[in-house]
Amino acid sequence: MQPQKEDQQVERFRARCRQRGLPFTAQRRAAYEALLARDDHPTAEQVFEAVRATLPDVSRMTVYRTLELLVDLGLVHKVCHPGKVARYDCNLHPHHHLVCVRCNRLVDFEEAAFEGLPSPRAARRLGFEVDDYTVQFRGVCADCRHHGERRSEQASRRR
């Protein structure tokens, strides 16, 4: 992600905090920046490790709470995936997922063919107000097809 784009996003975070009357602290800034610096879907623990590089005394708890705040503010998505540890994604661009049913790996991709799907009628009927969508393709990744790899939490790696 380009540096100026990141700054812009941090600014938006600051603004949203203001709007809600919430303090914009150094810890919050650092947590969001750490997340923006990655293009995968880190766990809270991974973000915590990254924030430590800047703020050695930060508490794991603050990172957990900040990530939830970001989700609340709509600046970050909690990734839907079959593992059990929460994973966060700062990429709000519409994009899709390949999920390996063997090892739970989750890989992003964008493809024009899946842009512009209509909002489902069922959503109206069920009272849902739809914001966006993601297509999840279930399958088996290359590694698992070759070796017989088993389920693991190493769901998403660097690109």
Added chain:
Amino acid sequence: MQPQKEDQQVERFRARCRQRGLPFTAQRRAAYEALLARDDHPTAEQVFEAVRATLPDVSRMTVYRTLELLVDLGLVHKVCHPGKVARYDCNLHPHHHLVCVRCNRLVDFEEAAFEGLPSPRAARRLGFEVDDYTVQFRGVCADCRHHGERRSEQASRRR
């Protein structure tokens, strides 16, 4: 789900166990039947409670293990959702999801408009072999729009 359909599915489970040289036990049968009896996405704990009705001495562990076995055999899907407890789905029909970003509720729906999407080119490139897909619509459910409900594990209720 119609009773004869269920029987058929249980038979398939038995056959798959045979194929793999695994015993087909009363506990395994009961766990699968309990799952088939529901049309939502129960947690292991919920399945455990249901199995108890039939087999009062069953262990929670056996249920956990059976559910994983079913996933392995491809008879059950582990649902991708933003909560932390595992949820299982015996409905292998292609269907889609509405996910509430506030309360994490997850609702199934089928709609013709989303049938027959092409297999993504990106999958080939990334070495994925795609079996099927689900479209996940992110949004806010009726309850959350009206009351200010907060995130909870009560992600999926009965239909």
Added chain:
DNA sequence: CTGCCTGCAAACGATTTGCACCAGC
């Protein structure tokens, strides 16, 4: 008979909660 299954109890690991202190605004 043998291997896998079962049930139990203890271990684990991610996340949450309660609380005293501190810092933005």
Added chain:
DNA sequence: GCTGGTGCAAATCGTTTGCAGGCAG
């Protein structure tokens, strides 16, 4: 100064593991 944030430690809760005895094939 007041409100909410932070960091710590303890608690929670779903899930996993190790193991002794039991059952399906």
